[in-house]
Amino acid sequence: MTRTTDRTIPQPPTGGEVDAALDTALAALPEVDLDARAAERLRRQARRVFEAEHALADRPWALAFDRIWIRRMEPALLAGTAAYYLIWAVAAVTTVAR
Amino acid sequence: MESTREHALVQGLREGVPGAFDAVYDAWRPRVYGYLARLCGDPTLAADLSQEVWLRLASHAPRLQPGTQLTAWLFTVARNLFRSHRRWAWLRGQRLVELTFETLTHAADAPSPFESLCADDAQRRLERALAGVPEKYREALLLVCVEGLSPSEAATVAGITPENLRQRLARGRTLLSDALTAADRSA
Numbered sequence: 001m002t003r004t005t006d007r008t009i010p011q012p013p014t015g016g017e018v019d020a021a022l023d024t025a026l027a028a029l030p031e032v033d034l035d036a037r038a039a040e041r042l043r044r045q046a047r048r049v050f051e052a053e054h055a056l057a058d059r060p061w062a063l064a065f066d067r068i069w070i071r072r073m074e075p076a077l078l079a080g081t082a083a084y085y086l087i088w089a090v091a092a093v094t095t096v097a098r
Numbered sequence: 099m100e101s102t103r104e105h106a107l108v109q110g111l112r113e114g115v116p117g118a119f120d121a122v123y124d125a126w127r128p129r130v131y132g133y134l135a136r137l138c139g140d141p142t143l144a145a146d147l148s149q150e151v152w153l154r155l156a157s158h159a160p161r162l163q164p165g166t167q168l169t170a171w172l173f174t175v176a177r178n179l180f181r182s183h184r185r186w187a188w189l190r191g192q193r194l195v196e197l198t199f200e201t202l203t204h205a206a207d208a209p210s211p212f213e214s215l216c217a218d219d220a221q222r223r224l225e226r227a228l229a230g231v232p233e234k235y236r237e238a239l240l241l242v243c244v245e246g247l248s249p250s251e252a253a254t255v256a257g258i259t260p261e262n263l264r265q266r267l268a269r270g271r272t273l274l275s276d277a278l279t280a281a282d283r284s285a
Binding site for chain 1: 111114116119120123127128129131132135136141145148149152153155156157159160220221224225228239243244246271274275
């Protein structure tokens, strides 16, 4: 048995039609952007970083040094400082306890 | 065509071609900022996070893989930064900018920061209703419907399966439609 629909009577929109209308409306929302001055400031800042990174990438020894510094030296310095103060705190507590 | 252009831009970024970064910045900046602004509901926070996204791209440019999809890369970084910020804000006990169910009623009354840009009342109502949709559904709507990412790209950005994303999208559409209907009734 087939169901017939009288096309002269307005039919409520189907789920698919509602979704399509919503998608169209969402796609038509206005584009929002950063303030022009802030955008230009950010462009200059990011471009400087971009150029610096590539300058570093062109000098393998500088890149290697940078990586060693970031991955080895900085954590070692941090751990050393933390260990120094920890030992100092333990010694202070021991002295006070005596 | 679009993908060829994207590959050429990625190549330019990897090689440090001066115009490549500007081209990427001009093409994607409004999209990334718009996504962040509508996701967090705070233009100032969106500007800060947006800045971080572009600085990350600038510093990672020489190490990008040749087949990197810029759209997915940028939106993933933006999303991760937002989530990270929210986690830290929560740990610090600050008020979350995210619109939760609790604040929905207030959000519906207050104008969103983007409403002044809307051409007509329908768009204003849509912005307001969208701001009231819970974050995970709003995110799916923003990525697919507003920014035009494919469902698979959006799923990669959101870190979920495409099937899961489709479910979020369907739920998001329903919630948005309900919010618009409720707004119509109250008007």
